[in-house]
Amino acid sequence: AQSVTQLDSQVPVFEEAPVELRCNYSSSVSVYLFWYVQYPNQGLQLLLKYLSGSTLVKGINGFEAEFNKSQTSFHLRKPSVHLSDTAEYFCAVSPLMDTGRRALTFGSGTRLQVQP
Amino acid sequence: NAGVTQTPKFRVLKTGQSMTLLCAQDMNHEYMYWYRQDPGMGLRLIHYSVGEGTTAKGEVPDGYNVSRLKKQNFLLGLESAAPSQTSVYFCASSRTNYNEQFFGPGTRLTVL
Numbered sequence: 001a002q003s004v005t006q007l008d009s010q011v012p013v014f015e016e017a018p019v020e021l022r023c024n025y026s027s028s029v030s031v032y033l034f035w036y037v038q039y040p041n042q043g044l045q046l047l048l049k050y051l052s053g054s055t056l057v058k059g060i061n062g063f064e065a066e067f068n069k070s071q072t073s074f075h076l077r078k079p080s081v082h083l084s085d086t087a088e089y090f091c092a093v094s095p096l097m098d099t100g101r102r103a104l105t106f107g108s109g110t111r112l113q114v115q116p
Numbered sequence: 117n118a119g120v121t122q123t124p125k126f127r128v129l130k131t132g133q134s135m136t137l138l139c140a141q142d143m144n145h146e147y148m149y150w151y152r153q154d155p156g157m158g159l160r161l162i163h164y165s166v167g168e169g170t171t172a173k174g175e176v177p178d179g180y181n182v183s184r185l186k187k188q189n190f191l192l193g194l195e196s197a198a199p200s201q202t203s204v205y206f207c208a209s210s211r212t213n214y215n216e217q218f219f220g221p222g223t224r225l226t227v228l
Contacts, residue, residue, distance in 0.1 A: 043219035
């Protein structure tokens with residue numbers, strides 16, 4: 001079984017400042033890793049994903065994340081945020097192998113609040 | 117391409133009433149999922165399907181039933197709604213188990 005911990009429920013940040021949203025996971029098998037973004041009153045949209053290869057993954061809207069296997073982390077970063085980045089961000093994991101359950105396990109979410 | 121669509125967008129039920137939520141996808145995906153989203157709890161998997169005619173229980177299946185009679189549709193039913201089922205329900209689909217999931221816009225359900 002997998003679990004995902006997002007260490008911050010809310011992150012306030014000023015416009016044009018850098019931000020890091022933290023995600024740690026636990027799994028007995030190798031996993032794929034994802035970050036999704038949810039804008040107010042909308043569904044979830046994929047921001048980026050790590051399947052294999054380079055541990056630094058670039059996504060849409062200037063976001064990137066780094067997979068750290070030894071620390072079981074997949075933190076999301078952006079060097080300079082905009083007001084439009086205000087949203088809820090979800091980290092998720094999926095097992096590589098068929099464990100009989102084909103679905104993502106989500107963290108509880110981090111609400112990013114960008115202030116002018 | 118509409119992607120994943122959900123109907124209805126909003127619904128208010130009284131305790132004990134029944135209803136069906138419809139999810140449709142036009143991407144020919146094999147896998148479909150129903151999640152519920154509650155404040156501070158992220159998304160929790162209710163039921164999922166790995167292909168037409170198949171369904172399986174997720175993390176929180178009690179009080180819900182599902183059917184996948186056609187590949188493009190995945191129905192979520194509440195036979196006797198309870199206030200604890202007040203939530204936002206999201207449907208998603210994916211090509212394989214490790215591909216990204218595509219989400220619908222959600223259904224906001226209130227049970228009084």
